[in-house]
Structures are given as C-alpha cells and as structure tokens.
Amino acid sequence: MNHPARFPKPCRYNGRQYVKKHKIEINLEVYDSVSELPQDIQKLMNKAQQAREDAYAPYSRFKVGAALQLDSGETIIGNNQENAAFPSGLCAERVAIYQAGAAYPTASVKTMAITARSLKQETTTPIPPCGACRQAIAEYEIKQESPIAIYFMGETGKVAKAASIADLLPLLFDKSYL
Ligand SMILES: [Zn+2]
Numbered sequence: 001m002n003h004p005a006r007f008p009k010p011c012r013y014n015g016r017q018y019v020k021k022h023k024i025e026i027n028l029e030v031y032d033s034v035s036e037l038p039q040d041i042q043k044l045m046n047k048a049q050q051a052r053e054d055a056y057a058p059y060s061r062f063k064v065g066a067a068l069q070l071d072s073g074e075t076i077i078g079n080n081q082e083n084a085a086f087p088s089g090l091c092a093e094r095v096a097i098y099q100a101g102a103a104y105p106t107a108s109v110k111t112m113a114i115t116a117r118s119l120k121q122e123t124t125t126p127i128p129p130c131g132a133c134r135q136a137i138a139e140y141e142i143k144q145e146s147p148i149a150i151y152f153m154g155e156t157g158k159v160a161k162a163a164s165i166a167d168l169l170p171l172l173f174d175k176s177y178l
Pocket of ligand 1: 091092093094129130131132133134
C-alpha cells in the first residue's frame, strides 16, 4: 500500500538544487455538533462517551473515551487508564485499538470515535489523539491496508473527522524504513 503519509520516493535532488520544498496538505471535515453526524457515527460516538465516563483518570482528571467500529460488526471500546507511575498508564485510543487487535486480529477497523471531558473545565473543542496514539493507529491502518476514519470531539461542540491517519500524522514512520 502506497500510504499517503509516506515520504514520496524516490527523492531526487538534481544538480545544484540542494533544497527542495515539499508541501503536505491535510484535510479535515468539521461538523457543528454530534447531531450533524451520520446516524451510525452518532451511535459510535455515544459508545465512546459512555466509555469515557468509566475512564480511570484520577491524576489528569481528563477522561477520554474511544469506540471502534470493526468491519466484522463488533464495536470495541477503550478509555484512559492512568497509573501513579505516570508512564505506565495508557490512552483510550491505544487501549481500544490493542483490544481490537487482540480479540479480532483478522478484522479491520473502519472507524474510530474519540471524546474527551475534563473534570476541571468544559472541553468544547475537538481533542485529537496524542502523537503516540497516532503512531499506533497508523500501524493498524497500514496492516489492514484500508483507511481508518477518525472522528474526535471534546465534551460538547464541534466534531472533526480525518478520513485517514494520514491526515493526522504526515511523514509517519513505518515498516518501509526498516
Ligand atoms: Zn494517546
């Protein structure tokens, strides 16, 4: 799969031109609210919201929920699981996608819905996955050879959609470099 987030190869430099500019464009769609989403995505986001409330986030007080729709019909949820030894915790997105990989190793993830709620203030802007989670999502997108649509939001307000991890992680590192 020629993944759109990969660096274009071969990268040729001609003669005296040592520096080339390479412009990367990403595309997001933004919905005004959950109610604007297609019905099936609303349901998935609703599952992410339910999962979010069960997050174990006593340290950050920032609860995140994720829900995945698999092509086999199953829905997988995840939420952040924190730890007193901070790096031992894990984000909602990776909890969910690793669970999907463990329980349904041959299924493909079609869609991921993500929502976050701070216990300190109202979260009204879309909350994208962190860099580490983007890398994990990219691995599964490349593995399954089909894009994962990612919808993300705060507690209320607009919902952003990336049609592929390529739009959230340009120039990703993948197996093609190994
Ligand atoms: Zn993360």
